Amino acid sequence: MNDGLLHKNVYSNRNIVKISAPILLSLLAQNLIQVIDTAFLGRVGEVELGASALAGIIYIALYTLGFGFSMGSQILIGRRNGEANYNKIGDIVIQGSFFLVVLALLLIPVLRYGAVAWLPSIFESANVAGAVSAYLEWRVFGLVFAFVNLMFRAFYIGIARTKVLTVNAVVMALVNVVFDYGLIFGKLGMPELGMAGAAIASVIAEIASTLFFLLFTKKRVDTFKYGFTKIRFQWVVVKKVLDVSVFMMLQYLFSIGTWMLFFLFIENYMGERSLAITNIVRSFYTIFTIPSHAIGSTTSTMVSNTIGAGKTEEVNRLIMRLSLISLGVMTAVIIIISAFPRLMIHIYTDDPTLIQDTVLPLYVLISSLPLYSVGTVLFSAVSGTGNTRTALKFEIFTLAFYLFYMWLIIIHLRASVAAAWTTEHVYWLFLIILSLMYLRSGKWKDRKI
Numbered sequence: 001m002n003d004g005l006l007h008k009n010v011y012s013n014r015n016i017v018k019i020s021a022p023i024l025l026s027l028l029a030q031n032l033i034q035v036i037d038t039a040f041l042g043r044v045g046e047v048e049l050g051a052s053a054l055a056g057i058i059y060i061a062l063y064t065l066g067f068g069f070s071m072g073s074q075i076l077i078g079r080r081n082g083e084a085n086y087n088k089i090g091d092i093v094i095q096g097s098f099f100l101v102v103l104a105l106l107l108i109p110v111l112r113y114g115a116v117a118w119l120p121s122i123f124e125s126a127n128v129a130g131a132v133s134a135y136l137e138w139r140v141f142g143l144v145f146a147f148v149n150l151m152f153r154a155f156y157i158g159i160a161r162t163k164v165l166t167v168n169a170v171v172m173a174l175v176n177v178v179f180d181y182g183l184i185f186g187k188l189g190m191p192e193l194g195m196a197g198a199a200i201a202s203v204i205a206e207i208a209s210t211l212f213f214l215l216f217t218k219k220r221v222d223t224f225k226y227g228f229t230k231i232r233f234q235w236v237v238v239k240k241v242l243d244v245s246v247f248m249m250l251q252y253l254f255s256i257g258t259w260m261l262f263f264l265f266i267e268n269y270m271g272e273r274s275l276a277i278t279n280i281v282r283s284f285y286t287i288f289t290i291p292s293h294a295i296g297s298t299t300s301t302m303v304s305n306t307i308g309a310g311k312t313e314e315v316n317r318l319i320m321r322l323s324l325i326s327l328g329v330m331t332a333v334i335i336i337i338s339a340f341p342r343l344m345i346h347i348y349t350d351d352p353t354l355i356q357d358t359v360l361p362l363y364v365l366i367s368s369l370p371l372y373s374v375g376t377v378l379f380s381a382v383s384g385t386g387n388t389r390t391a392l393k394f395e396i397f398t399l400a401f402y403l404f405y406m407w408l409i410i411i412h413l414r415a416s417v418a419a420a421w422t423t424e425h426v427y428w429l430f431l432i433i434l435s436l437m438y439l440r441s442g443k444w445k446d447r448k449i
Contacts, residue, residue: 016298016325019160024294036176037198038283040184042348046276048195049349051131053279054267055195057260058119058132059139062107063146064252066100070150071252071300072245075386077158078301082308086159090227093155095237100147111140124268128275131195138199145206152213157301159226164216171212176205247388251395258399258406265410266420273357274417280348281361281421288333288365289372295326296376303384312445315381319439323377330373334366360418368421371428378435385444394438398430 037056041048073096080088119136120129156164178188179201186192193200223229263282267275299322306314337344341362345355383391405426409415438444 013321013325016295016302016322019157019162019302020294020298021162021166023157023162023165023297024291027290027294027297036173036180037202038279039348040180041195041198042280043350044184044194046349046351046354047125047127047272048131049276049279051128051195052135052198053275053282054123054128054260054263055132055135055139055199057256057263058111058136061253061256061260062111062140062143064256065103065107065249066143066147066150068249068252069096069100069103069241069245070147070154071248071383072388073151073241074154074158074297075244075300075304075384075388076241077154078304078384079308079386081159082305086225087227089155089159090223091230091234091237092241093151093226094228094231095234096154096241097148097151098233099238099241100151101144104143104147107143108140112137122264125272128267128272134195135199138196139202142199142203142206145203145210149206149209149213152210152217155226157297158304160301160305164213164220167216168209168212172205172209175208176201179204244386244388247392248383251388251392254395254399258402261403262406262410262420262423265406266417269410269414270417270420273354276349276354277358277361277417278420280345280354280358281365281417283348284337284344284362285365285424288330288337288369289376291329291333292326292369292373292376295322295329296380298322299377299380300384303381304386307385307445315385316439319377319381322381323374326373326377327370330369334369338363338366357417360416361421364418364421365424368424368428371425371432375428375432375435378439379431382435382438382444386448387438387444390438394431394434397434398427401430402427 038049038052041052073092076092077089080086080092120126120133123129123132153165156162179190180198182188182190183193183197183201185197191197217223217228221228263275263278266278299319302318302322303315306312306318341359342355345358345362349355379391379394382394402423406420406423409423410420413419
């Protein structure tokens, strides 16, 4: 995709699809790691099925620190791309990678120690605690490679050259499937490691992804044009990225932390069966929302590029177009999954009673997807304007209501798993209202980053 494409009819459907389709596939590959782990571990046992959700959420809680930083980087890269200041983009990628590698090296011993020393005490079930620890002891080593991959992803999305993400998605997914199958079940000449095997397979997939990005960038990118020439630490560049991304890092950390509380409440107050049901529903949630998630990532980049090009008058029409596309795609997803719920649940378990118990919570989840499809676009647009401080405020305000509602449903009323999933309706409804108010105010138009 050429660099000027975002400056020509920025809100055309063709332009949106060209950018968002490869992002969708890359998100699919990244999320498939957790989904494949869940599908395989569901054949190992109900405890492993539930524990994989909690372990995955704890890992993602740290991963979101890097993700928030990379999203801030992506917004800055998009702005510089829109301004045609291409030679400043490489500095953002290189310095961001240095910063995130150091952060990962600091986080690994903390989480590895915590997985053994204090993490098991927060779970009601000793079996679940043991399975979570077995997973995290190995999974933490993937942070270094996952963080580097995030910066490459930010670079290619920020310059609207997203086709490379499709190939990377295929590489990552294939590597993960092969090693998951081998290391979880002891196939293909590999040892049978169960939960630990799933974690090791995920780390190997992330290493393969990093190697692919390094080779592709060296062979296919004009490194001189994009300023990949100064391989030295520059704090001034890191500080510039942090000025935008620190609020996104906190935003994602608060969000995933609250999400982790949701699973802990389910495990502590509803038991192992309810946790297994919740993990199946969460896994579906991860897959079903990928199209709108991809469009949300496209939104932040296209909004930032458009503002950088000085065409703020096109932003609102762009957001409207993206919202309608996201809602349309999600409607198609809802129709498909509503027709075959039991067949789809069977992917994760052969237990007929577990399948039956999961149907109603799955339908509740489906009913929240239209709100997600519009909300993720609007909220991404707020971040895309560069005002990440405001986005953080919206997140905190929304999470306060989310936490209260979660406490009311799960702990106070002791309602069903299906009722617990109505928390998603509350979350996205609040974010939609707050984002709409901000975008309509026009206060973002003079924001400089």
